[in-house]
Amino acid sequence: PGTDRRFRVDAPFDPAGDQPKAIEQLAAHDVNALRRQLGLSREALREAIELIHSLDPHPGSQIANTTPQYIVPDVFVRKERGVWRVRLNPDVAPRLRINPLYSGMVKRADRSEDNTFLRDNLQEARWFIKSLQSRNETLLKVATAIVEHQRAFLDYGEEAMKPLVLRDIADELEMHESTISRVTTEKYMHTPRGIFEFKYFFSSHVATTEGGECSATAIRAMVKKLIDQEDRAKPLSDHKIAGILVERGIHVARRTVAKYRESMAIPPSSERKRLI
Template sequence: MKQGLSLRVSQHLALTPQLQQSIRLLQLSTLELGQEIQQMLDDNPFLDVQGEDAGDEFGIATSDAPRVADEPEGEGSFESTPAATPAETPSSAAADAEPGEFGADESPSWEGDGTTETVADDGEWGGDAPAARRNNNDDDEVDATELARGSESLQSWLHRQALALRLSEEDSVALRYLIESLNDDGYLEESPEQMAQGLAPEDLEQQEELVHRFTMALRLLQSLDPPGVGARTLAECLTLQLKPMLEDDPGDEAVGTALKICRQPIDLLAKRDVKRLANATGESEANVKAAIGVITRLEPKPGRRFVDVERNIVVPDVLVTQVGRGTRANFRVQLNPDVVPRLRVHDVYAGALKAHRGEGHQALQQRLQEARWFIKNIQQRFDTILRVSTAIVERQRNFFIHGELAMRPLVLREIADELGLHESTISRVTTAKYMSTPFGTFELKYFFGSALGTETGGNASSTAVRALIKQFVAAENAKKPLSDSQISEMLKEQGIECARRTVAKYREALRIAPANLRKEL
């Protein structure tokens, strides 16, 4: 084989570790970002958290200066704090590339330009973010998270009640086991036989003893508060709540009929099939309707009020506040200071590395450069979120004045073209990021919706159409609820072309039951 030399020119996309990190940080939620930062703080000694007595601050301090967008007279203005650089960020430059691709001669490295000096980028970023407030001494403001932590769980509530029962050690252990086996709704997902078999799979005699203990403990559990706790099925849960009502008033025909209904297939109750329930229970249709009315007032999920509300707390990444009213209202868009990290490069360690060049100096220099890139990528993440949020507020100005009925159609491509970013970058930014508005807190994706045609040739946002459907259902006659076809016709009267199937899809997305289940008996 003849050997020779040749030159070949080719282009390829190489994702450096810095670029991979930038893409990954951009798509993380606030909770995931906090975990990532904590992991980096544990791993990298050069990364530090700035204290409240910070000197020079670096980061969004310069980007928080109000900016008034140029708009026609009478259209209002926007005060916002976007990054001034319109060029595409590194995360968007390789938005479609898969992390982990490197050039043939390139190896993952965090090496920089060789310097170990503490430069301006080593300062704390997000310095204008105040420390998280603690409202323990403030009667007017209460931290919702602390309230959630202070709420009592279903298990602890039941354990406190169990202490008042004089039980043997074996029965007490069995009851404690059942309480800990409850799900968040207060249901037992296994029968005593299944639990006994799981604890003693090969000992039949021990299984029988466990079944006896669990059966006795289950009766005790189902006698505790809240009513219906410890049920295995919905029918059993409803029955446990109805029996005490019948004991208090044995002559209540509606409650007696309700107990008979609970013994029938539950799908008949779900469909409110009055005729079939009347035939199955031997009661009149009037009694069945009254019994269904009693059942609808029961709690199908006894443990619902004990569910830890901290799970449902959403911390917004962006805050939108209104200044002024009417068409001349101004909207200020800013990052939530409570989610902005206060990071910096550790000055002492960086100075020590500069002064002493010994064994392991190169490895430590790479860790220092890694800390710098991490701070820079986090800054870039929040700057991108702020720019995208500002563009959304400008596009959806009518929503922030009039509500969701005024939402206009918007797709990711419009924001991407306006900001000079890639569409996939906008998708990453708007996923699991939240904006606090005068009408509530919404995910950034909420402000994007497809367009539906109108009779005038314009477009209506699918979000606005869903809001209109919700409004129609709220104002309907409960005895004659609107069908999907009727809602479609009502939308046409409003000039919006929306097929019946589309109405059904939007109704299901809004978790609105079909007309036959919304009908009041």
């Protein structure tokens, strides 16, 4: 009882052991109770916790028979001579044309069945190409408008993301909002910061004390940055994070911070606390 029971990596698991509360104490980050319960020194407990953190809670996922899903961007965004440029991906927006051999076979005065078949299909092909060109033009216009609004994000990152809604782009391009919604769904943009779905660039806003607006995406980035830089022994609560943002002129409620934190799959402060 007076000596430490050293932690052994190869020790067998005993489900009927005499430490039924250890898991609960570990989850509650109760270091002192864990040491008393297990009779371990601080160093031995630290080693045990580090081992637990190194384990994969979903080992079966490593052998899961899943097919990788690859994303092919619809547009490429590059900065050229200080200006952000948008170009369609030629692999998903190829230039099509009518084969002149077949268009030349159509005789206007010939009403034979073969000629009628060729003429009808030629008309459908031209309509298809025109529709595809219109679709590509709309896609390029929308992507260019998004990039114009979100240049700060491309230059500086998520914390510089501007508030933007579908209606803003629709009004600017004189299109219906449903058209913008359709064009931005499952369409992807390749940028120097990564590949993003068009809809990623749209977010609601929060008013600032200076009369400006801050996007929800920017606030989420700020929350994540604060948590990444926090003292692991004294993690920031949602209330504390909200207070820091208020000091920066961004008024958000504690529940809003909690919502953003949960959307990023970040646990609450009680679960982020480092035991040792």
